[in-house]
Amino acid sequence: MRPRGTAGAAAGLLLAVALGCTGGGDDDAPEPSPAPARATSESPRGTPSPTPTAAPADPVSLPALMRREHTGSDLRLGAVLDRTSAYTRYAVTYEANGLTISGIMNIPEGEGPFPALVLAHGYIDPDVYVSGQGMPREQDRLARGGYVVLHTDYRNHARSDEDPDNDVDLRLGYTEDVIGAALALRDSGRPEIDGDRIGLFGRSMGGGVVYNTLVVAPGLFDAAVAYAPVSGRPEENIDHFQRPDGDPLVAEIEEKHGTPGEDPAFWRDVSPLTFADRATEPLLIQHGTADDTCPLAWSREAAAAFEEAGKDVELRTVPGEGHTFGPRWASEMAATEAFFARHLR
Numbered sequence: 001m002r003p004r005g006t007a008g009a010a011a012g013l014l015l016a017v018a019l020g021c022t023g024g025g026d027d028d029a030p031e032p033s034p035a036p037a038r039a040t041s042e043s044p045r046g047t048p049s050p051t052p053t054a055a056p057a058d059p060v061s062l063p064a065l066m067r068r069e070h071t072g073s074d075l076r077l078g079a080v081l082d083r084t085s086a087y088t089r090y091a092v093t094y095e096a097n098g099l100t101i102s103g104i105m106n107i108p109e110g111e112g113p114f115p116a117l118v119l120a121h122g123y124i125d126p127d128v129y130v131s132g133q134g135m136p137r138e139q140d141r142l143a144r145g146g147y148v149v150l151h152t153d154y155r156n157h158a159r160s161d162e163d164p165d166n167d168v169d170l171r172l173g174y175t176e177d178v179i180g181a182a183l184a185l186r187d188s189g190r191p192e193i194d195g196d197r198i199g200l201f202g203r204s205m206g207g208g209v210v211y212n213t214l215v216v217a218p219g220l221f222d223a224a225v226a227y228a229p230v231s232g233r234p235e236e237n238i239d240h241f242q243r244p245d246g247d248p249l250v251a252e253i254e255e256k257h258g259t260p261g262e263d264p265a266f267w268r269d270v271s272p273l274t275f276a277d278r279a280t281e282p283l284l285i286q287h288g289t290a291d292d293t294c295p296l297a298w299s300r301e302a303a304a305a306f307e308e309a310g311k312d313v314e315l316r317t318v319p320g321e322g323h324t325f326g327p328r329w330a331s332e333m334a335a336t337e338a339f340f341a342r343h344l345r
Contacts, residue, residue, distance in 0.1 A: 060169045060257065061269040065216055066278075070176065072096050072183025075190070077105065081132075085109070087143040091131065092150065093159070096180020099173075102159035103152045103181070104132035106143035107192050115197035115344040116148040118181045118221075120174070122204025122228075124157075131158035135203060137329065142201075145337055147344075148193050152181045168252045170234050170270060171205075175212040178202075182220050197344045200281075201336070203227035204294060204323070207285075208237070211272035211302060214279040223343035225284045225336050228291055228323050231298040232273040232305065235260045240295075273305040282312040284339045286332050288321025314339075 057064035078091035081104065092105045108114055119142075121134025132139070132151050143149050154174045155163040166173040178200065186195035200221045202210040207229020214224055231237050242250050260267045268274050283306060287299040296317065303315035316335060321328050 058266060058269065060172060061266065062212075062216065062272070062275055063269060065172065065175070066275075068097075070097055070179045070183065070217065072180030072185075073187045075184040075188040089132075089139075089143075094181060094184035096177050096184070099155055099161040099163065099177075099180075100159075101152055101155060101161070101177050101180060102131055102157075103150060104139070105151070106139055106149040108143055108146050108148065110146075112148075112192040113194035114146055114148045114192060115194050115199070115340075116150060116185050117142055117199045117201050117340070118178055118185070119149060119151040120178050120200065120202030120206030120209040121151065121154075122202075122206050126157045129153070129157045134206075135201075138201065138203075138333070141333055142337070147199075147340070148185075150181055150185060152177050167249055168256055170253065170257075174205075174209050175216060178209055178213050179217050179220060182217075198222060199340050199344050200224040201227065201340075202229070205230055207294075208232065208272075210283075214281055214283065215272045215275040216278075218278050218280040221281050223282050223284075223340060225286065225339060226299075226302075227286050227332075227336075228288065228294055228325070229285065229299060229302070230294050232302045233267075233271050235267055236298070273302060276305045276309040276311065279306060279309070279311050282314075282339075282343055284314050284316065284336065286316045286318060286336070288318045288323065288325060288328075290320050291323045293323035 057067065072094060074093075074095040076093050078093065080088060081091055082089040087106045087108045090105045090107065091102070093100050093102050095101070119135050119138060124133055131153050135151060139149050139151055153160050154177050155161060156166055160177075163173050182198050182200070185193055185198055188195070198221055200210055200213060201224070202208070204227070207226035208231070210224050210226040210229065211232050213220070231240070238250055238253065241247075257263065257266055285299045285303055287294070287296050289296055299315060299317075303313050306313040316332070318325070318328050318332060321332075325332060
């Protein structure tokens, strides 16, 4: 049984590769119009490499986040937002490393406790984002399938607390918010929630948050899915999404952290692929071959990195599907549900 309420220093936090999909990347946010291959290891969960201790780490780095003691607690159900025959939808808040984070939670009807899933949404401009936005189809289907669904808004979104340095620090905080969500679920004491069966599901930018969480807090979740994810290398996300649009944040990032050419060690230490050997959970990556928002090559590289580290990883390439998935969405969700059922049921 995993410890409740905190994730120790060895289960720290990885930088949010989450710089991606500034072009949209969510079902209810605007975005550009845009045979399964398996790479898997059947080896059992291994012991992750030890947290680096030799020298002080850059505070914006994965080693620094791995050393941090993360907290998540005080899950509070607020207003009822919707009732269906299958579940009730609530506004919620929880505490994550000292910040209050908002979100929504779907709780199935019937007798629990139910396994839980934390959902990590893709990029939506925080100025227009509304609570729970980004994965409405997935929230509904998974709750109907018997999962408690906690969709985190992240810091700086909706009713969550502000973190003014988050963007220039590569949106590192989003991964903290996801770790806090899992810890808050475990700590809640609610009879509907089985705190020993928790999965993680992230799409687009949230797929990068999935990678981060697996290597920063190994063992916190039981299984994870990354759906049309961004690159596991933050500099690629910057070059692909932000630099072509002339985003002024790029200059701020490079002034503070240097370019990859100026400080390659920094950029290595903010990539989850550098620390793939720390992951312990099975990982499913789903990516359409026609995705022109997040290139399929990014998922191929990530799958190869986790496989090379001896991890249980499966890459499903979906012929003809773009970034948000259309005709094949239902069949891919069936694959997602089957994957979670194998590891959480």
